[in-house]
Amino acid sequence: MNSVSSTILYIFAFFSVYVQVFFLFTFIENRKKIVIRKGVTKLAKYPGVTVIVPCWNEEGTIYKTVRSLLHLHYPQDKLKIIIIDDGSTDGTWHALKKFSGYSNIKVFKKENGGKYTALNLGLDHTTTEFVGCLDADSTAHPEALVRIMSYFERDATIMAVAPSVVASSSKSFVQKAQRSEYYMSVYTKKMLAFMGAIHVTPGPLTIFKKKVFDDLGKYRHAHNTEDMEIAYRMQKNYYKIEQCNDAYIYTNTPPTAFTLYKQRLRWIYGFINNTIDYRDLLFKKKYGNFSTFTVPAGVISVITASFFIGRILYNIADFLYSKFVAYQTVGFDFSVNIFQFDFFFLNTKALIFLTLMIYTSVFFSIVLGRRMTEGDWRVSFDLVLFFIVFSFVAPFWLGRAIFNTLFSRKPAWR
Amino acid sequence: MQDNKIDWKKYVIVFFITLTLFATASALSNYFGNKKIDQLKLIQDKIAIDILSSETQFSLLSELSCKNISDSVLSDELGELGQKLEWGQENLGNSDEVSYLRKYYSLLQIKDYLLTKKISERCGVKSAFILYFYTTAENCSECEKQGLVLSALRDKYEELKVYSFDFSTDLSAVKSMLEIYKIKDTVLPALVVDDETLTGFQDIDSLEVHIKESFKLQEKETEDSKARSTTTIKKSN
Numbered sequence: 157m158n159s160v161s162s163t164i165l166y167i168f169a170f171f172s173v174y175v176q177v178f179f180l181f182t183f184i185e186n187r188k189k190i191v192i193r194k195g196v197t198k199l200a201k202y203p204g205v206t207v208i209v210p211c212w213n214e215e216g217t218i219y220k221t222v223r224s225l226l227h228l229h230y231p232q233d234k235l236k237i238i239i240i241d242d243g244s245t246d247g248t249w250h251a252l253k254k255f256s257g258y259s260n261i262k263v264f265k266k267e268n269g270g271k272y273t274a275l276n277l278g279l280d281h282t283t284t285e286f287v288g289c290l291d292a293d294s295t296a297h298p299e300a301l302v303r304i305m306s307y308f309e310r311d312a313t314i315m316a317v318a319p320s321v322v323a324s325s326s327k328s329f330v331q332k333a334q335r336s337e338y339y340m341s342v343y344t345k346k347m348l349a350f351m352g353a354i355h356v357t358p359g360p361l362t363i364f365k366k367k368v369f370d371d372l373g374k375y376r377h378a379h380n381t382e383d384m385e386i387a388y389r390m391q392k393n394y395y396k397i398e399q400c401n402d403a404y405i406y407t408n409t410p411p412t413a414f415t416l417y418k419q420r421l422r423w424i425y426g427f428i429n430n431t432i433d434y435r436d437l438l439f440k441k442k443y444g445n446f447s448t449f450t451v452p453a454g455v456i457s458v459i460t461a462s463f464f465i466g467r468i469l470y471n472i473a474d475f476l477y478s479k480f481v482a483y484q485t486v487g488f489d490f491s492v493n494i495f496q497f498d499f500f501f502l503n504t505k506a507l508i509f510l511t512l513m514i515y516t517s518v519f520f521s522i523v524l525g526r527r528m529t530e531g532d533w534r535v536s537f538d539l540v541l542f543f544i545v546f547s548f549v550a551p552f553w554l555g556r557a558i559f560n561t562l563f564s565r566k567p568a569w570r
Numbered sequence: 571m572q573d574n575k576i577d578w579k580k581y582v583i584v585f586f587i588t589l590t591l592f593a594t595a596s597a598l599s600n601y602f603g604n605k606k607i608d609q610l611k612l613i614q615d616k617i618a619i620d621i622l623s624s625e626t627q628f629s630l631l632s633e634l635s636c637k638n639i640s641d642s643v644l645s646d647e648l649g650e651l652g653q654k655l656e657w658g659q660e661n662l663g664n665s666d667e668v669s670y671l672r673k674y675y676s677l678l679q680i681k682d683y684l685l686t687k688k689i690s691e692r693c694g695v696k697s698a699f700i701l702y703f704y705t706t707a708e709n710c711s712e713c714e715k716q717g718l719v720l721s722a723l724r725d726k727y728e729e730l731k732v733y734s735f736d737f738s739t740d741l742s743a744v745k746s747m748l749e750i751y752k753i754k755d756t757v758l759p760a761l762v763v764d765d766e767t768l769t770g771f772q773d774i775d776s777l778e779v780h781i782k783e784s785f786k787l788q789e790k791e792t793e794d795s796k797a798r799s800t801t802t803i804k805k806s807n
Contacts, residue, residue, distance in 0.1 A: 174588045181584050313572065352572050396572040444574030448581075478714075485715045486722040486774055500609060500654055503661065504602035509595035 161467065162507075168460040169510045175453045176517035182347040183524065190346065192402045192531050196229060197302045199309055203285045205301065205363065206236040208278030210271050211292035215247040217408060222255055224295035229302050237261045238278040243268025271359075272375040272382040279369050288363035289383075290405070295324065296361055297404035304363050304403045315395040316364045316387075317403075318345060318357050320529050324406035330416055332538040333545035334409040339525030340518065340542075342401060346528060349399035353445035355454065356384045357397060360405040368395060378433075381426025388434045391446040401528045413545070417553050424557035427454060432561075462558060465551040515543070603662045610658065610671050613651050614678065620647070621681050628689065648682055651675060652734065659706075673741045679733045680743050686731060698727065698784040701762040702734040703753050712771040716759040719774045723781065730781060 207225055211218050218239075225237050237260060241249050255261045264277060275289055286308070290296060296319075304317045320342045323335040348354045357364070362383070369375075372393055378385030390397060410416040431438075431451055440447045522539055526532065655675055658668045683699060690697045702720055704713035720732050735744050737755050747753075753760045757769035763780045772780075 170588060170592060173591055174584060177587050177591070178580075178584045181580065181587070185580075352574065394572045394574060441576060442574060444572070444576055446574075448576060481711075481715060482718050485718045500606055501657060504599055504606075505661065506592075506595040506599040509598050510592070513591055513595065 164463065165467070165507065166510075168456065168463055169507060169514075171453075171456045172460055172514055173510055173517075175456065176514055176521075178449065178453075179344060179347045179521065180517065182350050183343075186347075186350045189350070190401060190528055192528070193299070193303060197299060197306055199302060199305055201309070202231050202234045203305070203308075204234050204236065204283075205230070205286040205288065205305070206238060206278070206282040206284045206366075207301075207361070208275055208282070208287065208289045209237065209239045209292055210242055210274030210278070210289065211239065211244065211248055211252075212242040212268065212271070212274075213244045213246045213248060214292035215244070215251050218248055218251050218292050219254065220295055221290060221292050222261070224298075225290065226258070227298050228296060228300065229298045230305075232260055234284075235260055235301070236282075236284060238281055239263045240274040240277050241265040242271065242274040270377060270380070272377055275382065276374040279366075279374055282366060285366055286363050287366045287369070288361050289359055290361045291359040291407065294321075294360040294405050294407040297406070300361060300403040300405060301363070304361070304400045307398050307400055308363075308365070311396075311398075313396050314398050315368050315390060316357050316362055317398045317400050318349075318354060318362045319360065319403040319405045320345075320399075320401050321358055321360050321405050321407050322529055323409045325408065326538070328411045329541050330413050330545055331409045331411055333541040334416070336522045336536070336538045336542035337546065338407075338409075339523075339529060340521045341525070342529050343521045343525035345399045346401050348445075348450055349397070351445040351449060352396060353391075353450040354397040354399060355387050355391070355446065355450045356381075357387045357390075359383050360407050361403070379426045379429040380422050381430060384423075384426050384430050385433075388430055388437070391443060392434065392437055394443075404529065413549050416545075417549055417556075420550070420553040421556050421560075424458070424553055425560055428458065428557055428561050431455060458554065458558075461550065461554050465555060468551070518543075606654075606658065606662060607667050607671070610651070610654060610668075613647070613654070614671065614674055617647055617651065617678050617682075621678060621685060625681075625685055628685065648675075648679060651678075672736065673739060676735055676739050676741055676744050679735070680747070683731070683733050695729075696785065697729045697731060698763070698781045700730065700732045700781075701747065701751070702732055703737055703748070703758060703760040703762075704734060705737040705755060705758045707738045707755075710758060713759045716761075716771055719772065719777060722774060723777060727781060729785070 209218070209221060209225070214221075222237065222239065225235070226232070228235065237255075237258075239252055239255070239261065241252060241264065243266060249265060252263050255263065262281060264281075266274065266277060278289070279287065286305070300319055304319060307317045308314055321338060322342070323331060323338045326332045326335045345354060364386075368386075368390060372386075372389050372395075375382040376385055387397060410419050431454065434451075437443050437447050438451055519539065522542065523533065523535060526534070526536075652675065655668065655672050659665070659672065662668055683701070686697065687699060689695060700720065702716065704710060704716065717734075720734075724730050724732055735747065737748070737753070737758055751760070751762050751767045753767065753769075759769075759771060761768045761772055761777070763777075764784050766780075768777075768780070
C-alpha cells in the first residue's frame with residue numbers, strides 16, 4: 157500500500173517538475189520578446205473600444221474604477237463605458253449618478269442575475285469593434301488600454317488580449333501573500349501566451365474583438381467563471397489570445413484567509429467543471445498546446461495537490477491515533493524531549509529534492525513575474541508569506557472544490 | 571485563426587531535462603543515504619570496540635576491583651544506534667545494507683546484555699534486564715504498544731536495561747535465544763524478565779511489578795553475598 161502510494165507520488169512529482177521545466181524552457185526561448193514600455197504608447201489608428209463595468213454592491217470601489225477608465229490615455233470619443241448595476245442593494249446606484257454628465261458613459265440598472273447577465277446586457281449595447289470588461293474592484297493604469305490595443309494593431313489574427321493583473325493594496329498578510337502569487341500568474345500567463353495556450357481571459361480589462369461574441373455567442377454562467385469559459389470556447393474555435401505584460405490592472409484582493417478561500421473555491425471549481433464541460437478538447441493535436449499542455453498541466457496540479465493533501469491528512473490522523481494509543485497505554489507523557497539537531501534524521505529522500513526543485517522554480521516564477529511587471533529583480537518578504545498562506549489555505553479550497561464537483565454543489569460568488 | 575502547431579521536439583527535450591533532474595534527485599538521495607549508513611557503521615564499530623574493551627578490562631580486573639568497570643554505559647549508545655537503525659529501515663532505500671547492520675546491532679545487544687549482567691552480578695550494580703522480542707514482518711499493533719510501555723519504564727527506571735530483538739532476524743545468536751526462552755512468532759510481543767518468559771502484551775503496571783521484583787531479588791542476592799563474605803572473613807579471623 158505504502159509503496160503504491162509512493163509510486164503515485166513520484167509519478168505526480170515527475171509531471172509537476174515537467175510543467176515547471178516547460179515554463180522555464182518557454183521563458184528562455186522567448187525572453188527577448190518580453191518588453192516593458194515606459195513612456196507613452198502611440199497607435200496609428202485608435203479603434204472604438206467599449207468597456208463594460210458590471211457591478212453588484214460595489215459602492216466603495218466603483219468610483220475609483222470608473223475614474224481610472226476616464227484617465228486612460230485613449231481618445232475619450234473612442235472609448236465607451238457601459239456600467240451595469242446588477243441589482244445592488246447598497247449605495248452603488250447612488251455612486252453611479254456622479255457619472256451621468258459624461259457623454260461616453262451609459263449606466264444601466266437591472267435585476268440581479270449574475271455577472272454574466274450584466275456583461276451580456278453590456279454586449280447588447282456595444283457598437284464598437286473592440287469590447288472588454290473591467291471588474292468594479294479593479295483600476296486600470298493610464299497606459300493599459302493603449303498598450304493592449306498595440307497588440308491588435310501589430311497582429312490582425314489576435315482576437316483577445318489579457319492584461320497583467322497585479323494586486324493593488326496589500327495591507328493584510330493574506331494580501332501580501334497574494335501579491336507574489338499575482339506576479340507568478342503574470343509570468344505563467346505570458347508563457348502560455350507564447351504557446352498560444354491561455355485558458356482564462358480575466359475580468360479585469362481583457363479586450364476582445366467584438367467579433368468573438370458575434371461568432372461564438374455571448375457569456376455563459378459557466379460555473380461562475382465566465383472569463384474562463386469564454387477562453388476555452390475561443391481555444392476550441394482556434395481564436396488567438398495574447399497577453400500584454402505591461403498593461404497593468406490593479407485589483408483588490410481578498411483581505412482574509414476566509415474571503416480568499418471563497419474566491420479560490422469559485423476559481424478552482426470553475427476550472428474543474430469547465431474542463432469537464434470541454435473534456436473533448438483534451439489531447440487533440442488540432443487544439444495545440446492548450447490541449448496538450450495547459451489543461452493537462454492544470455488537471456495534474458489539481459490531482460497532485462489533492463493527493464499531497466490526502467497524504468498529509470492521513471499522516472496527521474495517523475500521528476493523532478498513535479498519540480491516542482500512547483495515552484491509552486502509558487498515560488500522559490509529561491517528559492520534555494529536548495530537541496537536538498541530528499543530520500541523520502533529516503529526510504533525504506529523492507522526493508524532498510524534487511519538492512525543493514519545484515519550490516525553487518516557483519520562486520523564480522515569482523521573481524520573473526515581478527521583473528516582467530515592475531521591471532526590477534527585488535525579492536520581497538511577501539514571497540515567504542505566499543508559501544506559508546497558500547500551503548495552509550489551498551488544501552481547503554481544493555478539497556472543497558472537488559467535494560462540490562462530486563456532490564454537485566455550486567459555490568457562492570462571495 | 572490561431573496556428574496550433576505543436577513543437578513536439580520541445581516536449582521531448584523538456585522530458586529529458588526532467589529525467590535528468592529526477593536522476594539528480596535520486597543520486598543526491600543515494601549519496602546522503604550512503605553517508606548515513608557510513609555513520610551507522612562508525613557507531614557500530616565504536617560500540618564493538620567499547621564492548622571488547624570492557625570485556626577485556628573485566629577479565630583483567632574482575633577479581634580485583636569493580637570500581638573501574640562499573641561506569642561503562644554502553645546501553646545509551648546502543649539505544650541511539652537502535653533508534654537510527656529503526657529510522658533507517660523506514661527511510662533509507664538501501665534495505666539490504668540496513669538489515670545487515672541490524673543483525674550486527676542484535677549481536678552487539680546480546681554481548682552488551684551478557685557483559686552488563688555479569689558486571690551487575692559480580693559488582694552488585696543495581697539493574698534489571700528485559701529482553702524484548704517483537705516482529706516487523708507483520709502489522710503488530712501490540713508490539714507498538716509494548717514498545718511504548720518499555721520506553722516509559724526505561725524513562726522511569728534508570729537502572730532498567732531493555733534489549734529488543736526482531737523475531738525475524740536471521741542470526742544464529744538470536745535464534746538460540748528464541749530457543750532458550752521458547753518464543754514462537756504466535757505469541758509476540760514476548761518479554762524475558764529474570765529468565766521468566768512473558769508472552770503477549772504486558773501493561774505498564776504488571777511489568778512494573780516484575781521490575782521491582784527483579785530489583786528486590788538483586789538486593790537480596792547482594793545482601794546474601796555480603797553476608798557470605800562477612801562470614802568468610804569472620805571464619806578466617
